[in-house]
Structure formats: structure tokens, C-alpha cells
Amino acid sequence: MTVLSYPEPVTVPARQARAVTLRAGQSVRITDVAGGQVGDVFAYNADDLSEHHSAAHTRTHTARLFPALGESFVTNRRRPILTYTADTSPGVHDMLIAACDPERYAAYGDPGHANCADNLRRAVTELGYAAPLFVPQPINVFMRIPVADDQTLSWLEAATAPGDSIDFRAEMDCLIVVSACPQDHNPINGARPTPLALTILPASSEENRR
Numbered sequence: 699m700t701v702l703s704y705p706e707p708v709t710v711p712a713r714q715a716r717a718v719t720l721r722a723g724q725s726v727r728i729t730d731v732a733g734g735q736v737g738d739v740f741a742y743n744a745d746d747l748s749e750h751h752s753a754a755h756t757r758t759h760t761a762r763l764f765p766a767l768g769e770s771f772v773t774n775r776r777r778p779i780l781t782y783t784a785d786t787s788p789g790v791h792d793m794l795i796a797a798c799d800p801e802r803y804a805a806y807g808d809p810g811h812a813n814c815a816d817n818l819r820r821a822v823t824e825l826g827y828a829a830p831l832f833v834p835q836p837i838n839v840f841m842r843i844p845v846a847d848d849q850t851l852s853w854l855e856a857a858t859a860p861g862d863s864i865d866f867r868a869e870m871d872c873l874i875v876v877s878a879c880p881q882d883h884n885p886i887n888g889a890r891p892t893p894l895a896l897t898i899l900p901a902s903s904e905e906n907r908r
């Protein structure tokens with residue numbers, strides 16, 4: 699994989715995405731800079747983009763609808779790729795909803811709107827990889843999609859405060875793409891898309907001693 703270093707946090711501008719690479723054992727912190735912003739997170743095996751985080755396989759692995767602190771996310775080959783290790787946000791994250799895409803906004807009558815699917819493709823190619831043909835269902839950090847008793851879903855405004863963050867540890871060398879979701883046709887971003895920030899954390903001292 700391409701080895702990159704990130705001495706400073708990487709800003710994900712509002713409505714855009716950025717990709718970073720992580721070595722196994724490193725972590726990425728995703729910070730909601732202004733609060734109330736959803737991030738679409740995609741994770742790939744850095745050496746083979748045909749292997750990627752799969753929400754369906756992760757729900758099978760964890761027997762839960764939504765991410766829980768301490769649990770791992772697995773790939774379409776059922777191997778752990780990320781672990782959810784820390785969280786200063788209210789702890790509500792979605793793993794049911796597809797990334798927004800050109801068709802989603804065309805249906806709103808707003809063709810050409812920025813979207814997470816195009817953001818993913820652009821961010822991956824900017825890092826020198828071929829654009830993925832398939833857009834996996836993301837981990838939607840800070841996104842509130844409660845399931846009601848009658849099993850209907852609601853799209854609620856993200857409850858994060860400025861500076862809230864979530865950490866993921868890489869369980870393999872991986873390519874992580876985070877899109878600051880540009881959705882402004884429903885309430886998830888408070889109709890006001892804002893930036894996110896990515897901070898690469900070194901492997902923990904406990905892991906360095908192994």
C-alpha cells in the first residue's frame with residue numbers, strides 16, 4: 699500500500715470526502731468540528747479494494763443493528779477491519795442507510811448535488827487507487843436513525859456537539875474514506891453541512907510492547 703504520513707489533522711471540507719491510509723494498529727479519530735454533522739465512513743483492505751467493510755456482514759458478526767463501543771467491523775470476507783475504540787459523542791451511529799448518491803438528489807429534483815458516492819470515488823482516485831465500481835453501505839457516524847416499535851425509520855438531526863469525536867483502530871492495513879455528508883434535503887445534518895477532521899493516532903503503547 700502507499701505509505702503516507704499525516705503529521706497534522708486532515709480536514710474533510712463540508713460536502714467533500716478525504717481518504718487516508720492506516721497501518722494495522724493505527725487509529726483514526728473523526729471529529730465533528732462544528733457539531734451536528736454526519737460522516738459516511740468506508741474502509742477497504744489497502745492491498746485489495748475488492749475487500750471492504752460490509753455493514754451486512756458486521757450486523758451478522760455483532761448481532762446488532764448499530765455499532766457498539768468495543769466491537770469490530772468486518773469485511774465482505776468476514777475479517778475484522780476496524781474496531782470502535784473510543785467515543786466522546788452521544789454514541790449514536792447508523793449502519794442501515796445507503797450513501798447518498800446522484801440518484802437520491804435527482805429524486806429530490808436537485809440533480810448535480812454533491813453526494814457521498816461521488817465523494818468516495820473522487821477521494822479514492824485522488825490517493826492513486828482505481829475508482830471502486832461498487833459503493834459499499836457505509837458506517838454513518840453521528841447519524842441518528844432510530845427504529846420505532848413498528849420498525850419504521852426516522853431521519854433525525856445529528857446530536858453531536860462541536861469537537862465530539864469517534865475513534866476506529868485499524869485491524870489490517872486499510873484505506874479509510876470519510877465523506878462529510880452533503881445531505882441538506884432532510885434533517886440529518888441540520889440542513890447545514892459542515893466539515894469533519896481526521897486525526898491519525900499512533901498504535902497504542904500496549905500494542906507496541908507486544
Ligand SMILES: [Zn+2]
Pocket residue numbers: 738797798813814815878879880881
Ligand atoms: Zn451523504
